[in-house]
Structure formats: C-alpha cells, structure tokens
Amino acid sequence: xxxxxxxxxxxxxxxxxxxxxxxxxxxxxxxxxxxxxxxxxxxxxxxxxxxxxxxxxxxxxxxxxxxxxxxxxxxxxxxxxxxxxxxxxxxxxxxxxxxxxxxxxxxxxxxxxxxxxxxxxxxxxxxxxxxxxxxxxxxxxxxxxxxxxxxxxxxxxxxxxxxxxxxxxxxxxxxxxxxxxxxxxxxxxxxxxxxxxxxxxxxxxxxxxxxxxxxxxxxxxxxxxxxxxxxxxxxxxxxxxxxxxxxxxxxxxxxxxxxxxxxxxxxxxxxxxxxxxxxxxxxxxxxxxxxxxxxxxxxxxxxxxxxxxxxxxxxxxxxxxxxxxxxxxxxxxxxxxxxxxxxxxxxxxxxxxxxxxxxxxxxxxxxxxxxxxxxxxxxxxxxxxxxxxxxxxxxxxxxxxxxxxxxxxxxxxxxxxxxxxxxxxxxxxxxxxxxxxxxxxxxxxxxxxxxxxxxxxxxxxxxxxxxxxxxxxxxxxxxxxxxxxxxxxxxxxxxxxxxxxxxx
Amino acid sequence: xxxxxxxxxxxxxxxxxxxxxxxxxxxxxxxxxxxxxxxxxxxxxxxxxxxxxxxxxxxxxxxxxxxxxxxxxxxxxxxxxxxxxxxxxxxxxxxxxxxxxxxxxxxxxxxxxxxxxxxxxxxxxxxxxxxxxxxxxxxxxxxxxxxxxxxxxxxxxxxxxxxxxxxxxxxxxxxxxxxxxxxxxxxxxxxxxxxxxxxxxxxxxxxxxxxxxxxxxxxxxxxxxxxxxxxxxxxxxxxxxxxxxxxxxxxxxxxxxxxxxxxxxxxxxxxxxxxxxxxxxxxxxxxxxxxxxxxxxxxxxxxxxxxxxx
Numbered sequence: 001x002x003x004x005x006x007x008x009x010x011x012x013x014x015x016x017x018x019x020x021x022x023x024x025x026x027x028x029x030x031x032x033x034x035x036x037x038x039x040x041x042x043x044x045x046x047x048x049x050x051x052x053x054x055x056x057x058x059x060x061x062x063x064x065x066x067x068x069x070x071x072x073x074x075x076x077x078x079x080x081x082x083x084x085x086x087x088x089x090x091x092x093x094x095x096x097x098x099x100x101x102x103x104x105x106x107x108x109x110x111x112x113x114x115x116x117x118x119x120x121x122x123x124x125x126x127x128x129x130x131x132x133x134x135x136x137x138x139x140x141x142x143x144x145x146x147x148x149x150x151x152x153x154x155x156x157x158x159x160x161x162x163x164x165x166x167x168x169x170x171x172x173x174x175x176x177x178x179x180x181x182x183x184x185x186x187x188x189x190x191x192x193x194x195x196x197x198x199x200x201x202x203x204x205x206x207x208x209x210x211x212x213x214x215x216x217x218x219x220x221x222x223x224x225x226x227x228x229x230x231x232x233x234x235x236x237x238x239x240x241x242x243x244x245x246x247x248x249x250x251x252x253x254x255x256x257x258x259x260x261x262x263x264x265x266x267x268x269x270x271x272x273x274x275x276x277x278x279x280x281x282x283x284x285x286x287x288x289x290x291x292x293x294x295x296x297x298x299x300x301x302x303x304x305x306x307x308x309x310x311x312x313x314x315x316x317x318x319x320x321x322x323x324x325x326x327x328x329x330x331x332x333x334x335x336x337x338x339x340x341x342x343x344x345x346x347x348x349x350x351x352x353x354x355x356x357x358x359x360x361x362x363x364x365x366x367x368x369x370x371x372x373x374x375x376x377x378x379x380x381x382x383x384x385x386x387x388x389x390x391x392x393x394x395x396x397x398x399x400x401x402x403x404x405x406x407x408x409x410x411x412x413x414x415x416x417x418x419x420x421x422x423x424x425x426x427x428x429x430x431x432x433x434x435x436x437x438x439x440x441x442x443x444x445x446x447x448x449x450x451x452x453x454x455x456x457x458x459x460x461x462x463x464x465x466x467x468x469x470x471x472x473x474x475x476x477x478x479x480x481x482x483x484x485x486x487x488x489x490x491x492x493x494x495x496x497x498x499x500x501x502x503x504x
Numbered sequence: 505x506x507x508x509x510x511x512x513x514x515x516x517x518x519x520x521x522x523x524x525x526x527x528x529x530x531x532x533x534x535x536x537x538x539x540x541x542x543x544x545x546x547x548x549x550x551x552x553x554x555x556x557x558x559x560x561x562x563x564x565x566x567x568x569x570x571x572x573x574x575x576x577x578x579x580x581x582x583x584x585x586x587x588x589x590x591x592x593x594x595x596x597x598x599x600x601x602x603x604x605x606x607x608x609x610x611x612x613x614x615x616x617x618x619x620x621x622x623x624x625x626x627x628x629x630x631x632x633x634x635x636x637x638x639x640x641x642x643x644x645x646x647x648x649x650x651x652x653x654x655x656x657x658x659x660x661x662x663x664x665x666x667x668x669x670x671x672x673x674x675x676x677x678x679x680x681x682x683x684x685x686x687x688x689x690x691x692x693x694x695x696x697x698x699x700x701x702x703x704x705x706x707x708x709x710x711x712x713x714x715x716x717x718x719x720x721x722x723x724x725x726x727x728x729x730x731x732x733x734x735x736x737x738x739x740x741x742x743x744x745x746x747x748x749x750x751x752x753x754x755x756x757x758x759x760x761x762x763x764x765x766x767x768x769x770x771x772x773x774x775x776x777x778x779x780x781x782x783x784x785x786x787x788x789x790x791x792x793x794x795x796x797x798x799x800x801x802x803x804x805x806x807x808x809x810x811x812x813x814x
Contacts, residue, residue, distance in 0.1 A: 062710030231612025381564030
C-alpha cells in the first residue's frame with residue numbers, strides 16, 4: 001500500500017521532483033542545507049561556481065549529484081555511489097591493526113602540499129574529475145603517509161568536499177525545515193527545536209480529522225507541521241489577536257498538495273468568538289480589508305519565503321543565494337492557496353463542536369493571557385500545548401490554571417537532545433550541542449464545572465466526614481434503590497460492591 | 505480513540521457512551537484506563553463510582569464517588585494510553601515516540617513496518633500518525649505478547665490501522681510481500697544489525713529506518729551495517745526534564761533585629777538592602793524548579809535513509 005494522499009489536482013508523485021516544487025539540497029552530507037524551488041532558471045552556488053538546477057527536475061528524491069566538468073562549464077550530474085565505498089573497506093580491513101603512527105613529527109607550516117592552485121585549475125581544464133584531483137592532492141602531500149589512518153580519512157573527506165562536492169536532493173519535510181531554521185535563523189522560529197516541535201504535535205494529539213487551533217507566531221512552522229500531520233483531512237486554523245494575521249510564510253516551503261493547502265485556514269480571534277455571524281455586507285468589507293492586508297503580507301513574505309536558508313560549515317561560507325528573480329516565476333507556477341480566510345461554514349462548525357487541539361507558539365507573548373482567551377474555544381477533554389522560550393511565563397500560566405481549575409494533567413517539560421558521532425573507535429557525543437529548545441506546558445481541558453454532585457455526596461475528602469457521609473449514603477441508598485442487594489458493611493469499609501451492583 | 509469515524513470525535517456535544525474507553529484521572533501520575541459499561545463500577549481510594557453516572561456526561565467531566573471523592577474522565581489519546589497501558593515489556597515514552605514520528609517523516613497514508621511490538625506503546629502513536637489511509641504492520645516473535653497487543657489495539661480502536669504478525673524478524677527478516685513498499689521501518693530489537701539488510705529491501709527509495717537501542721555497542725554495530733546501503737545516518741538521545749511550580753510568599757518588610765536566621769519553608773524574611781520599608785507586606789511569586797526525579801537514559805535513536813540506487 002503506497003501513499004495515497006487524496007489529491008484534488010493532477011496526481012503528483014510525491015517521491016519525484018517536478019517543475020516548481022520546493023526541494024532541500026544537502027551539500028556535502030549535511031554541511032550545508034539550501035532550500036530551492038526547481039525551475040529551468042534556478043541555480044545553486046557551491047564554492048565560487050554556480051550550477052544550474054535543471055538536471056534535478058524529474059529525479060527521485062534521494063538522488064545524489066556530483067559536480068562534473070562539462071564542455072562549457074561544470075554541471076551537476078546524477079551519479080550512483082558504489083555500494084561499498086573505499087573508506088568502508090579500509091576501515092574493515094585495518095581496524096584490527098594497532099595504530100602506530102601519531103602526529104608528533106607533523107608540523108603545520110602550510111608547506112606539505114606541493115600542488116598549487118594553478119596546477120589544480122590546469123587539471124580541471126584538462127577535464128580531470130573531482131576524484132582525480134583529490135587523488136593528486138594526496139599523492140603530492142608530504143605528510144599524508146605520516147598521518148594516522150583516521151587522520152587520513154578526515155583529510156580525504158575534506159578534499160573531496162572541496163573538489164568533488166556532492167549534492168543530495170531531499171524532500172522538504174517538517175523536520176528538515178525546522179532543523180534548517182534552527183541552525184541558521186533560530187530567532188525567526190522562536191528557538192523552537194525539532195524535538196520541541198515534535199513534542200508539541202504529540203502532546204496536542206494532532207491527528208487526521210481533527211480541528212486544530214494554532215496561535216503561530218513562529219513564522220508558520222507550527223501551522224505547517226500541523227497541516228502535514230493532518231494530511232488533507234480535518235482543518236488547522238491559524239488564529240491571531242487583533243486585525244493583522246501573523247506571517248506564516250514558512251508553510252510555502254512544505255510542497256503541500258492542493259488538498260492540504262485547502263485545510264490551512266486563517267481566522268481572527270474576534271471572528272471566532274463573535275456571537276452572531278456577520279451580515280453579508282460586513283463580511284465582504286471585512287474580507288476586503290483582510291485580503292488587502294494579506295496581499296501586502298504575501299508580497300513581503302514571498303521574498304522572505306523563497307530565500308534559501310543557507311547553512312555553512314566551518315569554512316565560513318555565509319552567502320545567501322537570493323532568488324528574487326524567481327519570485328515572479330514561482331508566483332505564476334502555483335499560486336499558494338494555504339492560509340486563506342476561513343469560510344463561514346468552517347467557523348460555524350468550529351464553534352459548535354469546539355477545536356480538538358490547541359497549540360500556542362508565541363515565544364514573546366504572555367502565555368497566560370493567550371490561554372485565557374483561547375481555552376473556551378477548545379472542546380472538553382481536549383489536550384493543549386503551549387511553547388515558550390522562557391520558563392517563567394509558563395510557570396505563571398500553569399499556576400493560574402491550577403488555581404482556577406481550568407485544566408488537569410499540567411506538566412512543564414523541557415526537551416534535551418544530543419547527537420552522537422558513531423564511527424569505529426571514534427564514538428562519542430558530538431562536540432556541538434544545542435543548549436535549549438524551549439519549554440512546553442501541556443495539559444487537558446476539563447469540562448465546565450457546572451455539573452453539581454449528586455445530592456447525597458459530601459464534597460470534602462476528609463476522613464472523618466467520609467465515615468459520616470458513608471452512613472448517610474447507606475441509608476439513602478436503601479431508600480432509593482428498589483432492588484435489595486447483599487451488601488456487607490465491615491466497620492465503615494464496603495466490601496463486595498462489585499457483586500452488589502452487577503445486575504443480571 | 506482515533507478520529508477515523510467522524511461521529512465518534514470529541515466535541516462539545518459528544519457524551520460518554522456505553523462501551524467507550526475512558527481514562528480515569530485521579531491525579532497527575534495516577535491514571536487508569538476503564539471501559540465504560542452501564543452496569544459496572546469503578547473503585548479506588550476515593551470511593552466507588554458507578555459507570556451509569558458517567559454515561560451522558562462529557563469527557564473531561566468531574567465525577568463523584570459515594571464517599572464524595574472525585575475523579576476526572578478523559579478521552580483517550582495515544583499519550584495517555586502510553587501512561588496507562590500494562591507493561592509486558594519496557595516501553596517507549598512520549599519523548600522518544602514523538603521524536604521518532606517526526607524524524608521518520610510519517611504522515612497520513614504512510615506504510616510503516618515495526619518490530620518488535622512489545623506492549624504496543626509506539627504502535628498506537630504510529631497508528632495515529634498514519635491514519636486514516638495508511639497502515640502499520642508490526643511484528644513480534646512472542647505469540648502471547650502479540651495476542652495481548654491485538655487486544656489492546658481493539659480496546660483503543662486502532663485495530664483497523666494495525667496488523668500484528670508473529671514473526672522472528674531478526675532471524676527471518678520481514679515478509680517479502682512488503683518489498684519496496686514501506687515508507688518507514690522501526691526496529692526495537694536486541695540485534696538490529698541482523699534485520700537491517702531485510703529492512704533495506706522493504707523500504708522505498710529514500711525511505712527512513714530507525715533503530716532504538718539502549719546500548720552503545722548495539723548502536724555501533726548497527727551503524728556499521730547501515731553504512732553499506734544507507735546514508736544520512738544520525739544517532740540521537742532525547743530526554744525530558746519536568747518542572748514543578750509553587751507559589752512562595754516573600755515578606756518584603758524590613759527586619760528590625762538585623763537579620764534573623766529564617767527556617768526553611770514557604771515564608772522567608774528578606775531584609776531590604778536600602779533600608780526602606782515597602783508598603784506591600786507580601787509579594788507572592790511563582791517559582792519553577794526542575795523535578796528531583798529525572799530519567800537518565802532510555803535508548804539511542806539511530807536514523808538512516810535508504811540510498812537511492814536507480
């Protein structure tokens with residue numbers, strides 16, 4: 001059974017790229033991640049050369065591309081790596097050998113390599129492949145043989161990344177988009193880390209056919225993540241206080257199908273709470289205002305949204321790849337429909353049934369203020385999760401929720417994530433680690449406290465009063481229940497209730 | 505539990521019905537799953553509760569016992585289920601589960617293979633993630649555990665999305681019928697490297713495999729095997745730290761006798777440094793601190809993508 005997302009438009013194979021789709025380019029095995037939109041004119045810059053992305057259109061996601069020297073200029077060509085690469089064999093064979101070399105005699109004076117930059121350029125002009133250049137560099141290095149085996153591997157990998165870079169074509173998914181932003185522009189997403197985002201989605205029980213209410217002030221990342229989990233069913237309402245919707249341009253990077261885009265709706269808090277549905281006139285005027293606002297938002301957000309999020313490794317390459325010339329072409333390719341104003345029927349349905357989850361990701365707002373406003377829109381027993389980059393607002397919010405008895409199962413969690421490097425004899429946690437991914441407050445909405453307890457019940461849980469109320473209960477019970485039953489009361493404790501109440 | 509059937513989804517009008525699964529919430533760490541049955545009762549230290557009182561109320565309601573004690577009734581979610589299910593094996597908890605589902609890029613419509621099923625904690629969350637059009641095929645070599653898992657999936661209502669098979673995946677690999685059709689494969693086995701080649705055959709190109717192993721030696725061997733046919737291999741560890749919140753009333757008035765030693769507790773005397781007396785005698789402050797109990801380790805999560813060869 002393969003993926004069968006309901007598609008309203010032409011069936012697009014989600015595992016193959018197409019013109020106009022958004023892709024994530026992984027350069028040199030995670031060193032650099034670039035978002036791009038594929039078209040005949042789009043390009044990618046690696047080092048100081050620019051390559052056309054046209055060869056990538058129509059290829060399956062997961063394909064690997066390597067730089068090849070072409071007649072006119074270098075281009076990206078698809079290649080299939082051999083199943084057992086040289087370094088794997090080396091590792092397997094020499095693992096048993098004791099490493100006798102070390103670096104005591106190696107002096108770092110920048111004179112070990114005898115090939116110059118001009119020599120390398122000349123080789124390139126003669127049509128040498130990247131791998132041949134790497135081998136030549138190794139052959140001409142005076143210190144290569146003195147290095148330890150691990151050191152040699154590191155050296156080879158470094159040269160390969162520079163002279164024979166590889167590009168991996170990846171699908172943009174919630175996880176990769178979040179990781180990319182967290183590395184490069186964490187402030188734009190409120191320092192929301194991947195694991196914190198995944199916790200938000202789980203704790204709020206986001207699933208198909210649910211109606212999720214999202215207060216998204218992290219650029220649209222949470223809205224997009226929720227829409228991805230809904231998969232074209234249910235709906236996600238991105239709401240906002242005041243008159244201006246919060247920008248959610250990140251959802252455009254997701255490559256959503258039409259069906260999913262239709263489910264991403266926007267509605268202001270006032271509209272969600274208004275008692276009466278506005279009359280036709282008012283609605284159309286309001287809509288005009290909103291569309292004007294959202295159009296101006298879209299113009300600014302498109303230029304931000306189609307920017308590539310360019311991450312760099314230690315070599316300090318921090319240029320952005322601007323795609324301003326592409327913004328017009330991507331507009332005509334596929335008009336983004338996500339984030340349209342919610343129709344009246346949807347608002348009506350949400351009011352009648354209540355939302356089934358609530359996620360608040362407003363890292364610079366007061367959590368309690370937002371919770372007070374949005375909680376009544378949530379249905380009973382629905383879970384909700386609030387993300388904040390600071391602990392204190394969540395502590396205050398949790399305390400207030402406890403006092404007012406508005407929610408149960410309250411918990412503040414902080415996720416901790418560490419990555420490991422796993423290589424033979426070189427396994428250890430990675431040197432770099434994220435210090436914080438924010439905090440999450442999760443809880444369940446309770447039903448309104450209007451249900452009175454049965455008349456014979458004493459509300460306090462005090463032990464003394466329990467005994468008294470038990471006796472009262474016993475007397476009243478005998479009177480109310482017409483069916484006699486065999487009860488045995490042993491000094492204030494009830495035994496065999498199960499038999500007593502099971503009728504039949 | 506899951507909203508496959510729109511008529512069963514929780515909403516303002518949805519009441520508890522006979523036959524529903526409800527989660528009885530006594531307090532934060534004491535919960536129990538109970539099937540609502542018109543004629544039966546639930547008993548705990550707060551007293552005795554008749555199920556017939558529950559029927560007709562909304563989920564999330566507070567219900568009372570004969571003794572005046574109360575509990576809340578919550579609608580089940582995979583997170584609550586993980587906390588209340590009976591442990592036949594060690595289970596995965598919410599931190600690992602949510603990270604796995606995010607990193608394996610599981611969305612509605614996916615086909616996911618899992619081994620071993622264990623107590624079905626992760627499986628229930630996988631079912632939620634692939635609903636309504638996807639499917640989870642989970643395998644365990646222990647026949648009794650597989651049967652208990654099937655029962656649990658029926659109780660929670662995810663049985664249409666989950667199929668439990670009894671197979672030794674380590675020894676025999678995944679069944680051939682799934683070749684090339686799985687979007688994701690999850691392994692929670694003592695020797696996952698034995699199952700990795702088979703998992704590679706099951707995955708679609710660029711599909712994702714995840715292996716959960718408590719010991720680093722297992723991770724090392726798995727990664728060696730993964731390097732043959734997989735790329736983008738990453739290993740993580742994820743933990744959750746919880747916080748406790750309490751309100752402290754701090755006295756802000758000046759202490760006359762020059763700083764008495766205050767006993768530990770909620771009320772503390774604080775001498776003002778400038779020597780001015782504040783008007784407000786007490787300033788309540790909400791404080792948060794990490795919980796004393798913390799989980800140190802659950803397991804290492806290793807993710808990898810199948811290399812694209814064609």
